[in-house]
Amino acid sequence: MLPNADDPVTQGKCCGKGRLAHIPNDSPERITTPLLKSNGTWHPVTWEEAMAWFSQRVHRWQDKFGPDAVAVYGGGSLTNEVSYLLGKFARVALGTRYIDYNGRYCMSSAAAGANLTLGVDRGLTNPLSDLPLARCILMAGANVADAQPTLMPYLLEAKKRGAFLIVIDPRETPTARIADLHLPIRPGTDAALVNGMLKIIVEHDLVDWSFVRRHTSGWESLLDHIRRVDLSEVVEQTDIPRELIEHAALAYGQASTGFVLTARGVEQHAWGVQNVRNFLNLVLLTGKIGKPGCGYGAITGQGNGQGGREHGQKADQLPGYRLLDDPEARERIARIWGVSPDTLPRSGVSAYEMFDKILADKIRGMIVFGSNPIISSPNAARVESALRRLDWLVVVDFFLTETAQMADLVLPAASYLENEGTITNLEGRVLLRRAVRPAPGQAKPDWETIMEMARALGKGEWFRYQSAEDIFRELAEASRGGKADYSGMTYGRIEQSQGLFWPCTHERPEGTPRLFEDGRFGHPDGKARLVPVHAPTSNWREEDEWPLTLTTGRIIHHYLSGTLTRRTPALMEKSPVPYLEMHPETAQQLGLSDGQPARVTSPVSSIVLTVKITERIRPDTVFAPFHWEGEQSINRLIPAKLDPTSRMPAFKIVRVRVEPVKEQPQSRQQEPVLVS
Template sequence: MSSSLIGKTPGGEPFFAGRTQCPFCSVQCKIRMDGEAKPEGLSAFRAHGDDNAASEGRLCVKGQNAHQHALSGERLLHPMVRRGGKLVRATWEEAMRTAVGMFAASAEEGGPDAVGVYGGGSLSNESAYLLGKFARLALGTRYIDYNGRFCMSAAASAGSKTFGVDRGLTFRLSDIPKAECIVLAGTNLAECQPTLMPYFNRARENGASIIVIDPRATATAAASDLHLPVRPGTDAALAAGMLKVLIEEGLIDEAFVESRTRGFEELRERAVNQMTLPQTAEFCGVREDLIRRAATMYGRARTGMIMTARGVEQQTDGHLAVREFLNLVLATGKIGREGCGYGAITGQGNGQGGREHGQKADQLPGYRSIADEADRAYVASVWGVEPERIPGPGVSAYEMMEMIDRQEIRTLLVMGSNPVVSNPNVSRVREGLEKLDGLIVADMFLSETALLADVVLPVTSYLENEGTLTNLEGRVLLREAVRPAPGECRHDWAVLGDFAERLGRAEGFRFRSAEAIFDELRLASRGGRADYYGITYDRLRREEGVYWPCGEAGGGSGLMFERSFAHADGRAVFSAPPQNTENGRTTSSAYPLLLTNGRVLAHYLTGVQTHRSPVLEAREVANFLEIHPAAAKRIRVRDGEWARIDSEAGMFYARCRVTDKIREDTVFAPMHWSGSQNVNRATLPDLDPYCKMPGFKTTPVRVLPYGGSSEEDDRSGLSAGPAALV
């Protein structure tokens, strides 16, 4: 740390000014911290946006107040173990000894696969890498996955199948103003990545048309030229309808299709026999003329981009829905040149890097496949073990929860995640976690998951833990620490090293710094699709950030696929599955509305961090339900009143916001609250067969006015009435 002392935290620890990085969304804005020392030893800290290539010095309200949770009096500052049914303070020695005993007991009784590991998309690249190595070598388990399964898995699998590699953006952020037409499907950038909006504003100033596909008239839609209010779950059909228009209007780039792709003839044949445009319009709930207009705007533009996010991806056909949008990109040849490309708007801070280096069930570092013999052999050589030491593929995050419920996984380590809130069907998830012989949680706070744990380990925050993260455009960034660890907090990667030593697996885990881990990560990723070998900490300090792939010859330009795609033959692949005319779960008289969930500006993920920020918490203190005036009138709920939302899986409560900015057949609730306000109490456990993404966006529900106490309310602690929900 090369910083200057400016004051002390409420706990008395010194705080240092300096340059850090926002811990929240995938833009990874740079922050300059400063403060004014006061006589009583407490400083008033301020966060300013610092110049960088991604956000250009901008900082949203979350970044401006991120330090509040890091300095919160609720921070865990010492380990805890459960004694007599209660979590009590413990020494590190006791906590680690207890946790290792749980690992060993479960492995002895059920084999190494009786232990599971659950990571997070906000972990640094170094911690994500080491977590995967720890699971496979120190624990010997195949069961590791992470919460990014609920964020990027549909786009990642679709990109891999189509292009041969998955990266959030195939273009640079600086290319956005060069696009003549931009399609934003299922993304509300104005609230989820607000520091990116000036790129789109500049594109419009340059004459670009912006098309937004979303069942809600969001702030992003308000800034568009055309809004298509699609019925949730029908995005694949909508994109297929747009392609049908492109074919009919002769807007296919035949030369590009012929020279750089394969599979288009099958797609062209399907387009002839698929739903007609009027049928598509009726199925999607979007006027036919709007679909035609959107397709021709994109097709006639010389340059264009399509970006998707969770609105398209968090469906049980999310993989295929993304592939339908990728068909549009390929059919028009709008990729591999400036002002063109596809982008999956990554959600979590390290959602990109977190899925590249081994904490996914099916991956090894560098985007290598754990099922591929050559990939296994290479990583094994870096790790100094025989390939047979590396277990095979595991299962997805929610499938791990099902295994826990069946008591096939007996002990679980959770690092950087809060699965008891973020998973679908959370009532079953909670029941499963309560059956575990051992639950070990490493976190900054007593999250809802940590409250169930047998061992809780305090770890450092973004202000204290140095490491690299990879933003949505594939730019690897170095986040420096700006203050020492408070209390007894330890870096998550140091905790893993201590575990490995106590398990008798110290070899390969004796790292003294994040940089030392990164140097091994570089080697493990060398030659892989996500090649970091040419990136070093020194280079990141000099250049601010480096795009991958970056081999020995140096980094890329950030613009992907200029000459070829990543498949062996260099061609991209179209997708032409039979058209789905049913959309999985449908509404009924019992459950007449479709529930979709998402994010709001003030909060992040399950709110573990942002609810500890007084400024952010004051902006949104309770969950809410957006509902159309006509639907509200039928149900007899009014604006500001509490309602109960039921599905086949369960129920939650939220305060109604009656608005005409949502479809009449759809309701929306954010994902940032727990307990009785947790939207995932109602979310169904159906999974996409390709990528195991849950269908967060398409749960049939009924909405009822809050009517006072019931048996379910009493179990939820709500017998005091709606006021108890806040």
């Protein structure tokens, strides 16, 4: 497949994963008919049989245990239409409060931090075309060269125009290698580093006082906090020399234009929201926002990570980024849906906390839609135990993923080639993706599957759509007046414009490529919120039992849980198994050599990985990718420590010990599944 040379975002460029993304669509492993498990064996059934089974299970368990006995677990790669419909299905057809999605593991801390500070959460406050206009770009916790390669041309163009690039990362990643300044920070000390930078900016009078006084609140408390910051303590915490901290602070503070980009390395912590808020303090105190070449961005990790959280998949949200517990929002959405607001359930819990509810017998049945939580969740073995405890599990997917193999009923889904609808990229640009072929066999587009389930439950009158475009019209109206307002969009206008930025209204039909140009933020008083951030001190200190810090992430040949990339031979040939990256000094101390198996143990579990020695990582840190399953799943080692605000798990900093083992680990191939 050839990328679109006229695309305003990718400009005809495509990464290796993208060039090969069509291959799994024709895999012989694809599910093309509903599968029902009986005595441990899969049996093909008709949709009518599948829906009869589904209806009987939902009604029986909800009659016995109440509507909240059934939960919905969504995905960040679903279209806006499906995300919207899934939220409506949970609240109208099921009447359950328990719905959340895997974006909770990816973008929730950035979303919460942006909402608290800026009053609105859109991945980037500016279009990507603004990046080359920045004279300084600070990128923290992001390795776009491997994870989002199509962003690299923007960075390279910015450097070509003279931009100074700062990369904050404990590893010397391919992204860090193009930086003008790489800060190999001790994992988990981002907030401390930013406090040090803020102190230098204040001491050198690089604060944009006119902007701060007119457009922010809380700056007095922030300045009091900054003045008490001890730079020697920042150096000790971060393990970054003072002169490098000063270099970074002055480069950003003195630049006429600047951009701050964060990603999972900043956000996936038990204090991720505070990390994000401190980077936003840096943006706001220097006034670098709402102008060409000036802004902030949280780099999205999933195909529709932005749109997926705007229209109702999250536990506390209604369409348009409204809050479920807001009486006015409930009234408006209930009117559009044709139900009483009193019938809408209240907020539920976050994605991981739903598994706690299963183990407490509060949730008895679950529908998983386009996600693979056994691999993507922290403390993955506990999540697997929770799924086994369910009375029944339904999975909608196009492969028998590790999660689907545990299901009682699997419904065949359409792939991206067969699923028409819109997605919202990290810029807040809504794009239309046309279906280019029909789904194979009895597989259905996701929105049709939701309609089938609603009809089976006797709720079909609230789900009468003829196309994805029908759903989008309702979504656009439901979003009217919300923070993520799509009301001025239609399929025709999106396609003609090659994407429209929200908010896009009838009054502003051209959309809003750059937020905050008028100096007004999303809070009622129009001001952004500055807040002191107290850096945690206990996370980085060495412990005798757990002397190393494990951090995790993507590699260039794989994506998320690996459901697609592990079924792409060319990618598996290049990266067949995971590994444990460590510094040669560390390996020598532990008696390990390159290619040798090592046992990695955390407070919750232990797995064996092959050692990969490199000088491009801190000696106190080890790294492993998270794309594999079973005994190769690094997420089995991740404790379920959650940010108190976003409920984001702390994937990026886990205390571990590493020891040699005698036997070379075998590469586990996915077991074939026989369908009779």
